[in-house]
Amino acid sequence: MIFVYTIVKSRALQFFPSPKASWPHRRCPQAPFTIATVQPEESLPIILAENLTKVYAAGRVPVTAVRSVSMAVQPGEFVAIVGPSGSGKSTLFYLLGGLTQATEGRVVIDGVDFASLSDGERTRLRKHRIGFVFQKFNLLPTLSAMGNIEIAYEVSGRAKGKNGQPLDRKYLDHLCDLLSIQGRLEHRPSELSGGEQQRVAIARALITRPAIVLADEPTGNLDTKSSDAVLQMLLRSNRELGQTTLMITHNPEAASIAGRILHMRDGEIVREEKGSRA
Numbered sequence: 049m050i051f052v053y054t055i056v057k058s059r060a061l062q063f064f065p066s067p068k069a070s071w072p073h074r075r076c077p078q079a080p081f082t083i084a085t086v087q088p089e090e091s092l093p094i095i096l097a098e099n100l101t102k103v104y105a106a107g108r109v110p111v112t113a114v115r116s117v118s119m120a121v122q123p124g125e126f127v128a129i130v131g132p133s134g135s136g137k138s139t140l141f142y143l144l145g146g147l148t149q150a151t152e153g154r155v156v157i158d159g160v161d162f163a164s165l166s167d168g169e170r171t172r173l174r175k176h177r178i179g180f181v182f183q184k185f186n187l188l189p190t191l192s193a194m195g196n197i198e199i200a201y202e203v204s205g206r207a208k209g210k211n212g213q214p215l216d217r218k219y220l221d222h223l224c225d226l227l228s229i230q231g232r233l234e235h236r237p238s239e240l241s242g243g244e245q246q247r248v249a250i251a252r253a254l255i256t257r258p259a260i261v262l263a264d265e266p267t268g269n270l271d272t273k274s275s276d277a278v279l280q281m282l283l284r285s286n287r288e289l290g291q292t293t294l295m296i297t298h299n300p301e302a303a304s305i306a307g308r309i310l311h312m313r314d315g316e317i318v319r320e321e322k323g324s325r326a
């Protein structure tokens with residue numbers, strides 16, 4: 049594992065000597081609007097973390113939530129990170145998604161080091177490449193379910209500019225059918241069950257066809273039936289759109305659907321195993 053990681057790392061550095069030069073929108077203006085395809089196993093990692101450490105220093109006693117984590121995820125992989133509450137999973141999720149800054153180490157997404165980007169560039173990278181699913185859904189309360197999905201597409205910038213593409217209504221219908229939320233789209237989040245809200249949040253994350261889907265406890269607040277629907281949808285879009293999926297969970301059963309499972313304890317990845325998709 050370490051050997052493979054070292055090769056991947058040295059190749060990544062060789063291939064992208066200057067992370068800024070490989071900023072995807074400069075390299076290819078079309079890139080954010082196309083569907084990523086699954087690449088051969090030996091391709092460069094789409095997510096690379098090197099010696100990531102995060103210390104929360106706000107309180108009286110500093111807390112090291114993530115400790116020297118190094119990991120590589122290949123394009124098209126479905127990886128689960130599983131661990132008990134407090135083991136640092138959410139902090140790792142925020143670090144990998146560029147939502148918080150590492151105390152030490154770095155995150156490279158598709159060859160681009162987050163640290164090399166300005167705040168605006170980092171936001172653009174996130175919007176164009178990553179679909180987020182949060183445990184608490186994070187839907188906008190004043191908008192309907194449909195409004196939440198539409199605004200995510202608008203904010204992603206995909207509809208703007210010369211190469212802009214309007215929201216693909218057929219794809220939206222398809223997603224909503226698969227997620228069984230067709231009849232609920234005019235309702236606000238407060239009028240939806242937890243399972244329905246999470247399914248809307250999944251549609252919101254997938255509508256932009258992101259290359260990477262990051263999900264933090266996407267089934268954490270759901271009953272078994274809704275959990276299954278959410279997991280099946282994540283699996284399906286991983287397979288059909290060639291997305292790279294990283295799902296965080298405390299539930300070993302949910303994690304078992306992944307191709308690879310990384311176990312976290314006390315801020316560290318302590319073990320790796322194959323899941324049922326391997």
Ligand SMILES: Nc1ncnc2c1ncn2[C@@H]1O[C@H](COP(=O)(O)OP(=O)(O)O)[C@@H](O)[C@H]1O
Nearest residue numbers: 104106111113132133134135136137138139140
């Ligand atoms: N903003 C914060 N400030 C201080 N400590 C935090 C903060 N967020 C998380 N922690 C602490 O970091 C550790 C890891 O938390 P977290 O990443 O949320 O773990 P998990 O998602 O596995 O439950 C815990 O001890 C938690 O209390």
Ligand SMILES: [Mg+2]
Nearest residue numbers: 137138139265
């Ligand atoms: Mg958490």
